[in-house]
Amino acid sequence: MSHRLEFATAHATEFVDITDRVREEVRRAGLRNGRVHLQSLHTTLGLAVNENEPLLLRDFEGLLDRIAPAGAAYEHDDFARRFDVPIDEPANGHAHCRQLLLSAFATLMVEDGELVLGRWQSLFAVELDGPRHRQLALQLDGEFARGIEKESLQALVELELARQLMVDPEPVASPMRRLVEAGGKRLRPRLVQLTAGIGPHNDALRAAELAAAVELLHNATLIHDDYVDESTHRRGRPTVAAAEGPERAIAVGDYYFAKATRLIAQIGNPGVTSALAEALEAVCASQIDDVAMRGSYPGDRDSYMQVIRGKTASLFAAACESGALLSGATPQVVEALRRFGELLGTAFQMADDMVDFSPSSGKPVGLDIRQRVLSLPLIYAAEDRVVGPEVRRLLAGSLGDAEVGRVAELVISSEALPRVRQEAQGLVDAAVRELEAVELDGLQPVLVGLARSAVDRNS
Amino acid sequence: MSVHLLDRELDRLEGLWSDGLSETYRSYLDAVDHFDPELRAKLALAAALIESGIRLQGVGGRAAPPTTLLMGDLCLARGSRLLADNAPLPVQVAFARAIEATSAAAAAEQAPPALRQLLRKSLTATL
Numbered sequence: 001m002s003h004r005l006e007f008a009t010a011h012a013t014e015f016v017d018i019t020d021r022v023r024e025e026v027r028r029a030g031l032r033n034g035r036v037h038l039q040s041l042h043t044t045l046g047l048a049v050n051e052n053e054p055l056l057l058r059d060f061e062g063l064l065d066r067i068a069p070a071g072a073a074y075e076h077d078d079f080a081r082r083f084d085v086p087i088d089e090p091a092n093g094h095a096h097c098r099q100l101l102l103s104a105f106a107t108l109m110v111e112d113g114e115l116v117l118g119r120w121q122s123l124f125a126v127e128l129d130g131p132r133h134r135q136l137a138l139q140l141d142g143e144f145a146r147g148i149e150k151e152s153l154q155a156l157v158e159l160e161l162a163r164q165l166m167v168d169p170e171p172v173a174s175p176m177r178r179l180v181e182a183g184g185k186r187l188r189p190r191l192v193q194l195t196a197g198i199g200p201h202n203d204a205l206r207a208a209e210l211a212a213a214v215e216l217l218h219n220a221t222l223i224h225d226d227y228v229d230e231s232t233h234r235r236g237r238p239t240v241a242a243a244e245g246p247e248r249a250i251a252v253g254d255y256y257f258a259k260a261t262r263l264i265a266q267i268g269n270p271g272v273t274s275a276l277a278e279a280l281e282a283v284c285a286s287q288i289d290d291v292a293m294r295g296s297y298p299g300d301r302d303s304y305m306q307v308i309r310g311k312t313a314s315l316f317a318a319a320c321e322s323g324a325l326l327s328g329a330t331p332q333v334v335e336a337l338r339r340f341g342e343l344l345g346t347a348f349q350m351a352d353d354m355v356d357f358s359p360s361s362g363k364p365v366g367l368d369i370r371q372r373v374l375s376l377p378l379i380y381a382a383e384d385r386v387v388g389p390e391v392r393r394l395l396a397g398s399l400g401d402a403e404v405g406r407v408a409e410l411v412i413s414s415e416a417l418p419r420v421r422q423e424a425q426g427l428v429d430a431a432v433r434e435l436e437a438v439e440l441d442g443l444q445p446v447l448v449g450l451a452r453s454a455v456d457r458n459s
Numbered sequence: 460m461s462v463h464l465l466d467r468e469l470d471r472l473e474g475l476w477s478d479g480l481s482e483t484y485r486s487y488l489d490a491v492d493h494f495d496p497e498l499r500a501k502l503a504l505a506a507a508l509i510e511s512g513i514r515l516q517g518v519g520g521r522a523a524p525p526t527t528l529l530m531g532d533l534c535l536a537r538g539s540r541l542l543a544d545n546a547p548l549p550v551q552v553a554f555a556r557a558i559e560a561t562s563a564a565a566a567a568e569q570a571p572p573a574l575r576q577l578l579r580k581s582l583t584a585t586l
Contacts, residue, residue: 168563169563169566169567171563171566171567171568172562172563172566221532224528224529224532227522227525227528228525228528228529245522246522247517247520247521247522247565248566249522250516250517250518250522250523250528250562250565251518251519251562251563251565251566252562252566254513254516254518254535254558254561254562254565255558255559255562255563255566257532257535257536257539257558258535258554258555258556258557258558258559258562259555259559261539261543261551261555262551262552262555262556262559265543265548265551265552265555266548266552268548270543273543273551274540274543274544276543277536277539277540277542277543277544278540280536280539280540281533281536281537281539281540283536284529284532284533284535284536284537285471285533285536287529287532288471288526288529288530288533291525291526291529
């Protein structure tokens with residue numbers, strides 16, 4: 001990362017303290033660990049690290065004046081003997097000689113986002129021929145924490161997804177590409193990328209690789225889910241099973257399940273590999289429970305919680321955990337983020353259930369009811385003293401358009417939706433509290449914002 | 460090799476164990492001789508789960524019904540988790556590539572590679 005630091009001087013000789021300006025550049029760039037290199041772009045401007053004490057600075061000026069006095073004779077100032085002398089050339093031989101005693105370069109180390117300077121050390125640009133307008137070239141290198149904005153992070157994941165699909169055989173790549181290009185919230189990869197910026201080993205490219213692999217893994221599970229649920233559409237497009245048949249859907253799901261696990265393993269962090277492998281196992285086990293529970297549809301809250309912890313929350317938790325592990329975060333931070341992800345994933349699923357009853361969501365109202373998908377609003381409506389008996393009676397029979405519409409009406413008219421919303425918001429509050437116990441280096445507001453927006457939605 | 464060591468790994472899959480998974484497991488035992496003794500059973504089971512998962516799902520043939528597909532998914536996921544926790548990285552990668560090759564062939568409606576042979580070879584993968 002390169003930059004120019006500009007400033008004006010007011011005196012012939014002047015020690016300009018630029019320490020705070022450089023600190024600000026480090027902060028803005030998000031440099032966590034590395035170096036700041038500075039270079040004077042002038043032959044009469046030097047750099048020095050010393051103490052900013054006014055009398056000492058006058059001592060330095062006196063020293064420079066004694067070694068290279070301004071009034072002395074310098075051959076450089078004998079314009080008659082020089083060629084191509086500009087009309088405004090100053091007599092500044094003394095300034096050039098003084099600059100020779102200083103340095104034109106400085107490199108400062110950065111640790112944990114801070115310039116490494118001793119208690120009394122400041123960084124000076126030393127004007128030797130002022131007043132003038134001056135420039136310093138500045139470069140920062142090392143590990144950057146938040147140097148990449150949200151849009152760039154998302155673009156990195158999209159590029160990585162496209163790159164991975166480009167090398168795959170067309171019979172599997174084509175259906176997955178349609179699903180990926182249809183959009184999706186990309187919450188899991190976003191969580192990976194954000195949490196991968198927390199520890200000392202922040203590497204945006206590796207994080208994007210992991211994030212894309214997690215998204216492929218999630219999509220692979222969706223492809224199989226859609227076959228199991230007999231869903232015809234996802235993200236506004238035909239599902240793989242509906243468009244290309246169950247045989248192709250199973251093969252595509254397996255291919256990307258395997259590819260994602262390989263990409264994750266090849267990142268080379270055993271903790272990350274194990275965390276995501278455990279999550280995937282939890283997802284699959286919960287899918288079996290989910291289908292088994294449809295026999296007693298709509299079920300009860302305890303069973304619902306058990307299923308969504310595995311089916312949804314486990315991958316959210318593992319996304320947060322794996323990003324933090326990749327970044328080398330402390331065990332306390334990793335564990336706090338894992339719990340954050342688990343609570344957020346649970347809340348997210350509850351919010352997702354409510355979307356089924358929102359006419360403005362863009363999806364047909366009551367789709368989950370028709371497919372007998374586990375849904376907390378439906379569970380609460382079935383328990384409701386007023387509407388519960390009718391909800392249970394309708395769900396016990398076959399579900400045509402009229403029955404689905406009536407069940408949706410009953411759910412909307414009951415206290416089920418406010419109750420679920422309140423519960424989801426309570427879970428987000430609990431998730432946010434997990435973040436308050438650990439040092440997240442400024443990332444807490446971003447994670448809190450993401451958590452709140454993930455459950456405050458209608459699509 | 461004690462099967463009791465694997466009890467936890469067979470949770471929810473007990474029916475499969477008595478329905479052919481145990482035989483598949485035994486067929487891999489001679490392919491894990493070069494691993495540390497405490498790893499052999501887990502790696503043989505991982506290979507058996509992955510083979511059984513693919514077969515249960517009907518990959519390369521007629522699609523399995525939904526509940527069987529989900530059981531196959533669990534087999535694959537557990538097999539992968541066993542590999543993640545116990546296998547060297549080249550073995551993990553080789554297993555994933557074996558599944559990729561098998562499912563890509565199925566998606567292209569081509570003859571699948573010999574799965575058991577692929578998986579046995581995967582157990583010998585090195586850098």
